[in-house]
Amino acid sequence: xxxxxxxxxxxxxxxxxxxxxxxxxxxxxxxxxxxxxxxxxxxxxxxxxxxxxxxxxxxxxxxxxxxxxxxxxxxxxxxxxxxxxxxxxxxxxx
Numbered sequence: 001x002x003x004x005x006x007x008x009x010x011x012x013x014x015x016x017x018x019x020x021x022x023x024x025x026x027x028x029x030x031x032x033x034x035x036x037x038x039x040x041x042x043x044x045x046x047x048x049x050x051x052x053x054x055x056x057x058x059x060x061x062x063x064x065x066x067x068x069x070x071x072x073x074x075x076x077x078x079x080x081x082x083x084x085x086x087x088x089x090x091x092x093x094x
Contacts, residue, residue, distance in 0.1 A: 021047045 021043030030037040030045055 017047055017050055 021041070024043040024046065025041045027039040028042050028045060030040050
């Protein structure tokens, strides 16, 4: 259910961004630190900014995900070691 809500939210966001880009076609000059791009529509600049922010968000999310997966693997190894030790102690008692 949550996946469906996320997909619908992404569709609404994409349609809204596209509508915004189509409504804002006036040309603008994009001045970057190392170059200057002239006659780019404001909508295209907004879409490029949106896409760049999304990519940076994905990269940040991936970093967190990898860190959590590494911690999960370490916890599973420790659990397996503890269970092995517990089985060893139980067999010594019996």
